[in-house]
Amino acid sequence: MNIIETHNLTKAYSNFTAVSDVSLNIPKGKVYGFLGPNGAGKSTTMKMFLGLTKPTSGSFAINGKKYPNDRIQILKEVGSFIESPAFYGNLSGEENLDIIRKILDLPKSSVDEALEIVGLSQWKGRLAKKYSLGMKQRLGLASALIGRPPILILDEPTNGLDPIGVHEIRALIRSLPEKFDCTVIVSSHLLSEIELMADKIGILNHGNLLFEGTIEQLKQHVAATGYPTANLEDTFLALINEDNTRRGEGR
Amino acid sequence: MILSQEVKKAKRTGFIPTFLVGGLLAAILPVLNTAVRSENYLGLPGTPLQILFDANWSMMALLNILLIVGGACLMYYTEYADNAIQKMKSLPIKEGMMFVGKAVLLSTMYVIVLTIETLSFIFSSYHWFGLYNGFWLELGKNFGYVFLLGLPSIMLSLLIASAFKNMWIALGINVIGVFMAMMIYNMSFILSLFPFAMPFRIFGGTDPNRVLQFIGAAFIGIIVIGILEFIFLKVRRSFE
Secondary structure, eight states: OEEEEEEEEEEEOSSOEEEEEEOOEEETTSEEEEEOOTTSSHHHHHHHHTTSSOOSEEEEEETTEETTTTHHHHHHHEEEEOSSOOBOTTSBHHHHHHHHHHHHTOOTHHHHHHHHHHTOGGGTTSBGGGSOHHHHHHHHHHHHHTTOOSEEEEESTTTTOOHHHHHHHHHHHHHHHHHHOOEEEEEESOHHHHHHHOSEEEEEETTEEEEEEOHHHHHHHHHHTTOOOSSHHHHHHHHHHHHHHHTTOOO | OHHHHHHHHTTTTTHHHHHHHHHHHHHHHHHHHHHHSHHHHHTOSSOHHHHHHHHHHHHHHHHHHHHHHHHHHHHHHHHHHTBHHHHHHTSSSOHHHHHHHHHHHHHHHHHHHHHHHHHHHHHHIIIIIOOOTTHHHHHHHHHHHHHHHHHHHHHHHHHHHHHOSSHHHHHHHHHHHHHHHHHHTTTOTTGGGSTTTGGGOOSTTSOHHHHHHHHHHHHHHHHHHHHHHHHHHHHHHHHO
16 A cells, blocks of 8 residues: 555746656655665655645655645645754754644653654754754654654655664664554665665656655566666666766766 | 744844844934923824824834834844745745734734833823823724734735845845835825835824724735735746
8 A cells, every 4th residue: 555646746947957858756655765876856756745846846744644735734744854853943842842742632752752753862952053963853853753653754764873773773664664653755866775774666767757666676676677786786776877878968 | 833934934033133133222212202202292182192103103114114114124034044935845834824823923023022112102292292081092003003904015015025036136125115105105095005105104193994994905905915825836836
């Protein structure tokens, strides 16, 4: 069963198309990896899911709720972290989460729980503007995880984290569907990273969906088309380069 | 809840202390002015409150509007500085409600500032003129009138502040608006309806029909600016 479905989702700006006719099928209770180079349209797609930007055409439904009619209902079920951590620098980590808690009408304990999950309890009283980049990233994750939403949208959540932090967050994301009974959509421009976390992947390039399926299906797909399969990173690059060449942008 | 959320967001920004200090500063004006030049005012015709308002209100109103403008810009600065507004937009609340929350907080602070200033008027009236029959009623009418006429300026300053991520642009436009209002508020009735010009108006000595017109204009201003903000948010989302 798909928890998110998009139909020909498109976002066009005056001089370029960020997302073009993308039809995604994101299964419930899985980690879905959204893969693509910078500027591929991953963040724009995720922003459309949250109503942060309006689709030019196409439609999508999240957990049976359709945008734009059910936007508020959708947002009640989605925890998100888009692009970079967003917070009030004049407030502590705990106070930032408390604002979100009140909006979501959650119990007070949910703040401590979210801080605990991301390993920020020790620094909850420190002002967010004084956090290191990694701590800000963790605060952003905590603000997405608070209240255990059934759907999590995480846009490059490991950016700015040290190797230990990256490992911890990857392990956390991997464990979320089982622990919290939720669906995770996580984006990255690194296949190696997505490979370690995702059950299903979607590859975007220049706003177009090049592939959607499991890692195994990706291997079969590229083997059938004659691309290298020994190293998935090479496979991914080959896919992207081929698409770029088709568009006349080969390097 | 929207008010308590906005109060929390304003924590450690200096927002509340600024209003309190600004209110005190404005409140000192009538006391100082009357203390230093009491002989100029004691013999004037009109009620003591009217004399005090005539002598001091334009400067006090200017301080009040600058507080409103600064407060509006500061509130939206905290939203834009670390991109908190994006997080708010991805939560199940309407963006327009955030604007309403800020308008309520700014109005509350304006009431507090006016209360401090009113205390100063009470002190000055009592000390130099003595209280008289109808004083409290007149005071209440003045308070209500200047409060009501301040609301469109609160709405407009927030509308401008919400439109610009860079606080200095919003502050610059607002301040230009305030100084423009200072120049035009006495030129004609139509020009005095500019939201930043309205708080300069005083109740005493104004024709009752004109008072009603200003009150009506204030209500219309609040509604029109509210609708403009709503449209602005809708349009902005289409371009983001």
